Amino acid sequence: MNILITGGAGFIGSHITDALLKKGHSIKILDILKKPVHMKGFPEYLDKTKVEFIYGDVTDKRVMKYALNGVDIVFHLAAYQDYLPDYSSFSYINVFSTSLIYEIIEEEKFPVQKVIVASSQAVMGEGKYHNKSGKVIYPTLRTDQQLSSGNWDHIDNETGLPLILDLSDETVINPMNPYGMSKYQQEMLAINLGNRIGVPSVAMRFSIVQGSRQSFYNAYSGACRIFSLSYFLKKQPTVYEDGNAIRDYVNIHDVVEALVLVMESEKSNGQVYNVGGGKAYTVLEFAKVVAEVFEMEYKPKLPKEYRFGDTRHIFSDIKKLKSLGWNPSRTVYDSVKEYKQYLEEQTDINDILDYSEKHMKNLGVIRRAVL
Numbered sequence: 001m002n003i004l005i006t007g008g009a010g011f012i013g014s015h016i017t018d019a020l021l022k023k024g025h026s027i028k029i030l031d032i033l034k035k036p037v038h039m040k041g042f043p044e045y046l047d048k049t050k051v052e053f054i055y056g057d058v059t060d061k062r063v064m065k066y067a068l069n070g071v072d073i074v075f076h077l078a079a080y081q082d083y084l085p086d087y088s089s090f091s092y093i094n095v096f097s098t099s100l101i102y103e104i105i106e107e108e109k110f111p112v113q114k115v116i117v118a119s120s121q122a123v124m125g126e127g128k129y130h131n132k133s134g135k136v137i138y139p140t141l142r143t144d145q146q147l148s149s150g151n152w153d154h155i156d157n158e159t160g161l162p163l164i165l166d167l168s169d170e171t172v173i174n175p176m177n178p179y180g181m182s183k184y185q186q187e188m189l190a191i192n193l194g195n196r197i198g199v200p201s202v203a204m205r206f207s208i209v210q211g212s213r214q215s216f217y218n219a220y221s222g223a224c225r226i227f228s229l230s231y232f233l234k235k236q237p238t239v240y241e242d243g244n245a246i247r248d249y250v251n252i253h254d255v256v257e258a259l260v261l262v263m264e265s266e267k268s269n270g271q272v273y274n275v276g277g278g279k280a281y282t283v284l285e286f287a288k289v290v291a292e293v294f295e296m297e298y299k300p301k302l303p304k305e306y307r308f309g310d311t312r313h314i315f316s317d318i319k320k321l322k323s324l325g326w327n328p329s330r331t332v333y334d335s336v337k338e339y340k341q342y343l344e345e346q347t348d349i350n351d352i353l354d355y356s357e358k359h360m361k362n363l364g365v366i367r368r369a370v371l
């Protein structure tokens with residue numbers, strides 16, 4: 001089949017490219033090699049001779065029309081996804097580009113058989129909780145006033161006690177930041193426009209994806225990068241808040257299997273799926289895994305800093321995708337080991353860690369609690 005992968009030069013896109021090439025498909029990639037994801041231009045892990053590479057922007061209708069011509073399947077992965085306060089870019093790039101795909105397919109009568117869009121756990125925002133009496137609660141963003149006084153947990157207004165975290169399934173929709181809001185709009189556009197014009201579509205709500213090729217320079221690209229770089233540079237990592245924030249991490253190769261599965265399955269048409277690791281870790285537990293893999297002493301720094309806007313806890317329920325036959329089999333150890341190997345293959349990395357931290361401090365995203 002002829003498959004278009006927008007954002008195919010990136011982390012997830014390049015891995016799905018490899019998997020689909022192995023299965024004998026023809027791959028077109030549309031990517032603008034955006035900085036800071038691609039600081040060194042065309043990534044060395046992508047083989048230009050095996051794919052058709054289109055350098056262009058997913059918001060450019062002319063380019064998108066060219067890319068979509070002759071395509072059976074679309075993976076729409078290109079996105080604006082930094083942790084920056086330029087709110088309009090999230091809608092402009094993520095929402096506009098998704099609408100454009102359906103607009104062009106309809107206008108040009110392109111016989112696209114399926115569109116798969118990358119959504120995010122961020123759609124579920126702060127996730128689902130209950131209080132002591134069993135009442136379900138979907139908390140909103142913690143205020144700067146709360147965080148600056150070092151109170152990290154979501155508190156039940158009725159009892160004054162911390163709320164109890166539940167798994168969040170696909171029905172949880174409560175995005176708190178412009179990125180999550182744009183991802184929810186992408187989901188709606190895919191499912192509803194797909195249905196309207198008869199193009200089966202699927203939205204994949206990824207948790208934190210980990211593995212090789214994750215950009216070193218994204219201002220916000222997760223604990224694996226930050227902790228691995230720290231231990232690699234023989235520094236102790238900085239952990240925000242109290243380190244007890246809960247996350248689930250999913251390995252890139254499990255994600256690729258999920259993407260191939262929904263591409264091939266008719267049952268997935270019109271569905272949204274959580275794609276998570278199925279196991280909850282606190283940030284400190286995760287830091288410990290990274291320390292073990294790098295054979296470093298585990299002594300993270302906890303300077304009581306916080307990133308305003310961060311989710312306290314989130315844990316995706318993956319029952320729905322499992323019922324389709326998917327089972328994430330790799331562990332966080334597998335992901336970190338693969339990232340370590342990738343890191344060891346790089347040159348000129350000394351400045352990377354400081355780059356993103358300084359960048360976020362300058363933007364006022366990282367703040368310090370006064371206790």
Ligand SMILES: NC(=O)c1ccc[n+]([C@@H]2O[C@H](COP(=O)([O-])OP(=O)(O)OC[C@H]3O[C@@H](n4cnc5c(N)ncnc54)[C@H](O)[C@@H]3O)[C@@H](O)[C@H]2O)c1
Pocket residue numbers: 006007008009010011012013030031032033034035037038056057058059076077078079080081093118119120121205206207208209210214215
């Ligand atoms: N990695 C994760 O943990 C994670 C979690 C949740 C959701 N997602 C979603 O998965 C998708 C892929 O993420 P990733 O981690 O591979 O990101 P990435 O940054 O590694 O790759 C994204 C690619 O898109 C390209 N791109 C960005 N803007 C573009 C534009 N306007 N036109 C053309 N190309 C553009 C970039 O150059 C890059 O190659 C994104 O939609 C992201 O929101 C990722």
